Ligand code: C2E
């Protein structure tokens with residue numbers, strides 16, 4: 430089959446974001462091994478301040494480099510992990526690894542705020558908050574340095590089950606971000622109940638923000654709504670200078686996307702921060718000299 434063809438075969442799946450039952454069974458056993466053998470990695474994508482491009486923090490994104498098949502995208506293997514009961518273990522690893530990395534960066538003189546993606550099933554574990562708190566304590570990281578991203582649809586999926594966990598997170602001092610916002614049809618009342626600090630506008634709206642009036646109006650409305658509720662607004666998937674300008678005009682607070690940087694390894698992030706800091710300083714020098 431195409432899957433056995435090696436290298437680029439998963440590109441096919443990436444396109445359709447799903448695979449049949451037999452593929453899923455193969456994937457889940459490969460994924461189990463990958464977890465045991467430590468083949469998962471986190472890459473980090475910067476978020477910058479909309480107004481001045483200053484570095485704010487990163488989103489941690491899971492990477493699975495399959496020994497024969499190359500990079501398997503998370504949109505493909507996270508649903509498999511959820512279906513086959515692997516997501517709690519993987520989620521624990523993500524939080525542990527993010528905390529370990531924050532500590533390593535801090536020891537190296539860089540305080541980096543990290544956002545991790547958390548799945549609905551992870552949130553439903555009774556001990557999720559306790560485990561997260563203990564990972565933070567073990568690495569001496571303040572809760573305010575870690576942000577939990579949950580998708581709007583995940584937050585809505587099982588409001589009763591997640592509500593108490595989300596409230597508990599708030600009590601521990603962990604900030605919450607509502608990911609892929611605009612795709613989940615949540616109500617105003619629901620949003621107000623969540624202990625969230627941030628909304629991330631889904632990439633599908635960002636894509637068209639400078640070319641389509643409906644997308645622009647939607648972003649405009651979300652920014653106003655978020656600000657009225659005291660939430661910070663992040664636009665994800667910013668790829669062009671046109672999108673950047675439109676999002677700044679509309680009052681977005683933070684931007685993230687290939688236009689600034691692709692997700693990268695922990696080491697490369699530090700060079701990126703240093704280079705960017707230097708570039709921004711020299712820009713400031715240029716303008717004062719002019
Ligand atoms: P997400 O949380 O919405 O993450 C943003 C996705 O958009 C990432 O894809 C990122 O690489 C991609 N992206 C960033 N900027 C751009 C851009 O300018 N253009 C385009 N076209 N894409 C951009 P990625 O890494 O493939 O992750 C996909 C999804 O997988 C994530 O969407 C998230 O829902 C899930 N995921 C990733 N890591 C984890 C994890 O550790 N745990 C859980 N539960 N889910 C994860």
Ligand code: MG
Pocket residue numbers: 488546578608
């Ligand atoms: Mg996310």
Ligand code: MG
Pocket residue numbers: 608609629665
């Ligand atoms: Mg997102």
Ligand code: MG
Pocket residue numbers: 609631632665
């Ligand atoms: Mg997304």
